[in-house]
Amino acid sequence: MSQAPRIAVIGAGPSGLYTAEALLKENPDVTVDVIDRLPAPYGLVRYGVAPDHLKMKSVIRALVTTFDDAARVRFLGNVRVGEDGIPGDVLREHYHAVVYASGSSVDRRLGVPGEDLPGNFGSGAFVSWYCGHPDSTRLAPDLSHPGAVVVGAGNVALDVARVLARPAQDLAGTDAHDEVVDALAASAVTDVHVVIRRGPQHVKFTPAELRQIGKLDDVEVLVHDDGVLAAGVAEPAERRMRQNLQMLTEWIENPPGAGGSRRIHLHFLRSPVRVLGERSVTGIELVHNTLDAEKVRATDRHEELDAGIVVRAIGYAGEPIPGLPFDEGTGTVPHESGRVMVGDEPVAGSYVAGWIKRGPTGVIGTNKGDGAETAASVLADLPGLAAPVHPDRDSILERLREFDVEPVDWESWLRVDAEEIRLGEQRGGTERVKIAERDAMLKAAVSTGRPR
Ligand SMILES: Cc1cc2nc3c(=O)[nH]c(=O)nc-3n(C[C@H](O)[C@H](O)[C@H](O)COP(=O)(O)OP(=O)(O)OC[C@H]3O[C@@H](n4cnc5c(N)ncnc54)[C@H](O)[C@@H]3O)c2cc1C
Ligand SMILES: NC(=O)c1ccc[n+]([C@@H]2O[C@H](COP(=O)([O-])OP(=O)(O)OC[C@H]3O[C@@H](n4cnc5c(N)ncnc54)[C@H](OP(=O)(O)O)[C@@H]3O)[C@@H](O)[C@H]2O)c1
Structure with missing residues (x-):
């Protein structure tokens, strides 16, 4: 060559x-x-x-x-x-x-009726919004309803549930941009329902992330498992799954944050069958599942949850x-x-x-x-x-x-970086505040400010 x-x-x-x-x-x-x-x-x-x-x-x-x-x-x-x-x-x-x-x-889809109603988001889009991604600055989720649904049992579902439930002032000390902090501060959401299609022994959370939702200020975590844990489940082979199971079993007896003004509900053995609403999301219809040799089987028992938004965190x-x-x-x-x-x-x-x-x-x-x-x-x-x-x-x-x-180029990015650090100093108590709009990023990239 x-x-x-x-x-x-x-x-x-x-x-x-x-x-x-x-x-x-x-x-x-x-x-x-x-x-x-x-x-x-x-x-x-x-x-x-x-x-x-x-x-x-x-x-x-x-x-x-x-x-x-x-x-x-x-x-x-x-x-x-x-x-x-x-x-x-x-x-x-x-x-x-x-x-x-x-x-x-690309956000995976549930394939149920109502999935395209306004108020329905893939986790990619929703997370992009609260992370200040230039493509999602206009998402404007309506957080005026007390209920919110998150579908999925992975770490992304826990991230979304935590961001929706935790006190908004916690986010003021982060890099979240002002619109997101303001929207979450004005949020009326009190109950975040995490909908999980299999049992407590199958969740893909890492134990540290699960533990974290049990430690949020003023947030109660409630486990709805249709008596599965009380009836006893076989101990999973994987250590992290055993740790999750142990935590969830303890939480049935002693819900963390009991009496908190907001709640995260973990609903096991339920799958969405329809997103409800005419002009926008008003709730979700779920079917209860049973496990047959580790396979999920739908029963004829249905349930509805009221919610203003549905976020599906079911993978990409x-x-x-x-x-x-x-x-x-x-x-x-x-x-x-x-x-x-x-x-x-x-x-x-x-x-x-x-x-x-x-x-x-x-x-x-x-x-x-x-x-x-x-x-x-x-x-x-x-x-x-x-x-x-x-x-x-x-x-x-x-x-x-x-x-x-x-x-x-790299020098130009360092100018954006420096401007974000300056915005963080201005807000106080945070390392940086993200610039979310692409045009504002490009403007900062060509500014005469010196990169740090
Ligand atoms: C919501 C969420 C939260 C997570 N949180 C954690 C966490 O807390 N801790 C942890 O360890 N892991 C976390 N992960 C996992 C971790 O982020 C991934 O393992 C990792 O980012 C994957 O890296 P990647 O480079 O393959 O993809 P990405 O990080 O997605 O990077 C892909 C890059 O390609 C660019 N790109 C895409 N298409 C084009 C194109 N056509 N032209 C030019 N550029 C393009 C994108 O802009 C992007 O910058 C999280 C994942 C998600 C989804
Ligand atoms: N703090 C961290 O370290 C952190 C934070 C975020 C993300 N991550 C990592 O990023 C990766 C992606 O995370 P993720 O949460 O998107 O993926 P994930 O861990 O694969 O979880 C996806 C979840 O969606 C469920 N699901 C899939 N299709 C469904 C359907 N049709 N109906 C109902 N539920 C459905 C899956 O259930 P089944 O199990 O039943 O299939 C699973 O619980 C993971 O490796 C994760 O650990 C890490």
Whole structure:
């Protein structure tokens, strides 16, 4: 290979940044451009991790070091790749290899009547709203009703339930932007109903997250399990499931936060069959389930819960990438060790990492080994990959201009970062306040303020 290897990583979330880090570390000749459709890096660490999980956000201190070697790695933010953006084959003209680390941003659907009524949200959209994602600033959920429903038994369901139930003043000390803090402060929600299709022995929560809802100020947690726990359930093999079960069993006897002015209800063995309402959501109809050899079976017992919003936190799927194969069932791109595959044949120069590769599960750290695996495949293949048509590393910047795209580079992002820190100082008691609107981010990116 005559030209120094140039690699594009699409997505500046954890998997993209861990892949870039591994590429730069393992091969001193490689240069990397990390491209993201947003003007800000960090993917779901910035736009998924709940605002009150401040410690979790400190992982950014590790992720940011990927950009330390400014001569070899660039950030090209505000550049969408694929549909309505820069086509993948254009990128292939500028890079030896393209790694897609674009995550899983599509909300899965329940497939029940009423799901499209206003007031019904996928967790992706709802979480994006409270995390200040530029695409969700106009969501404006109506929080004027005392009831709210969250469907699902994973950590995202707990995040949403916690944000809706906890006192809004707790969020003032976080990076949540003012509109969100104000909307939650004005919220009339008193009862958050978490609807779980299987039993207490099956929930996917991590025990630390479950414990956290039991410790919220002024919030009572009530377990509705139709007597399943009292009748006794077989002890799960997995430690975290045993811990969850133990906690839930204790909570039946002693509900944490008893007498609190808000409540989180955990309803087990119930599935949504219809979202109720004419012009907007007014509630949800559930069917009670039984378990038959661990399989969920619907009974003929139905129940209705009143609610002004329904948030389904039932998982995600990736968006297909034009020109690459896609598995609709899993919402992922077929691969072997990160190499995109059509049947038994790798698609030369195309790779995947993170959620688009392995599906929407796993914590931030899971993406480190995953990114390292993909990076190893790229580096092993490099000698056989076709050189880019354009020999100059900066040719991509010219090309982006042809598409009318002016990327937000690392210096520009640091200006946004500095402005958010300034807004945090202004509010007081918080490290930063996010700028949510894309235009305001872009304005801060070109301001004359010096990055810190
Ligand atoms: C709501 C929520 C909360 C979570 N909270 C935690 C937590 O507290 N702790 C924890 O350990 N894990 C948490 N996780 C899991 C963790 O966030 C994921 O494991 C991780 O973010 C997946 O990384 P990724 O890089 O594959 O995807 P993402 O983080 O989604 O990053 C994908 C990036 O690709 C960009 N992109 C997408 N499409 C394009 C395109 N066409 N062109 C250019 N760029 C594009 C996106 O803008 C994004 O920046 C949470 C997940 C969710 C959904
Ligand atoms: N603090 C943290 O560490 C943190 C925070 C947020 C997210 N995360 C991670 O991010 C990943 C994604 O989280 P997640 O909560 O989206 O996914 P998840 O853990 O896979 O949970 C999805 C839940 O949706 C339920 N579900 C799926 N389809 C359903 C349907 N049709 N009807 C009713 N329920 C349905 C599933 O039930 P079944 O079990 O019955 O299938 C499951 O309980 C996870 O790995 C999670 O741990 C971590």
